[in-house]
Amino acid sequence: GENVEQHPSTLSVQEGDSAVIKCTYSDSASNYFPWYKQELGKGPQLIIDIRSNVGEKKDQRIAVTLNKTAKHFSLHITETQPEDSAVYFCAAPSKAGRRALTFGSGTRLQVQP
Amino acid sequence: DTGVSQNPRHKITKRGQNVTFRCDPISEHNRLYWYRQTLGQGPEFLTYFQNEAQLEKSRLLSDRFSAERPKGSFSTLEIQRTEQGDSAMYLCASSLGDGAYQETQYFGPGTRLLVL
Numbered sequence: 517g518e519n520v521e522q523h524p525s526t527l528s529v530q531e532g533d534s535a536v537i538k539c540t541y542s543d544s545a546s547n548y549f550p551w552y553k554q555e556l557g558k559g560p561q562l563i564i565d566i567r568s569n570v571g572e573k574k575d576q577r578i579a580v581t582l583n584k585t586a587k588h589f590s591l592h593i594t595e596t597q598p599e600d601s602a603v604y605f606c607a608a609p610s611k612a613g614r615r616a617l618t619f620g621s622g623t624r625l626q627v628q629p
Numbered sequence: 630d631t632g633v634s635q636n637p638r639h640k641i642t643k644r645g646q647n648v649t650f651r652c653d654p655i656s657e658h659n660r661l662y663w664y665r666q667t668l669g670q671g672p673e674f675l676t677y678f679q680n681e682a683q684l685e686k687s688r689l690l691s692d693r694f695s696a697e698r699p700k701g702s703f704s705t706l707e708i709q710r711t712e713q714g715d716s717a718m719y720l721c722a723s724s725l726g727d728g729a730y731q732e733t734q735y736f737g738p739g740t741r742l743l744v745l
Contacts, residue, residue, distance in 0.1 A: 560720070
């Protein structure tokens, strides 16, 4: 099955700075990579996803890049704001063709005002 | 609110008791998932339904766990003879899909279980 590793586990930035979170995966057949944001006491919320037929996707201050050769993908948040503070999870399909997702261990992002 | 809903939001039980959680997916979503999340970890997949058929089950889903989706709408997750190690957040997600394409899974707020 898929193995997803996520780094760093904690990240503290100043408001307005950029934040980058990186994930690696093991199954070269994986073709879908979502990123979720989880606030305290809430369920994960999808913020952006990317499929293996593109290398980069942007949505306002958030972008995701995918390097299929190296089997890693990254979340980029620019102009961070205090409300970006949360735990972020990357994920990938547990096995090609399966519906289950395997999640990384999470990154706690703290944006200092 | 048209998102995924879960009930109860919190459950405290004594070891050995049975508990049941309910998940109502987004209307018309044909796929429904259960995940478990322990403190400081990412969600771990438990099981997945397409309509009323349970198509995938994780090794985490021991014999004490059973999930149903009898009419292809809401789902229940039952844990029998609870153990302290069952303490976790139980998350439900749903999606709308009709092929091999991996579609977005939308999560509910979760049910936090504490086994004393």
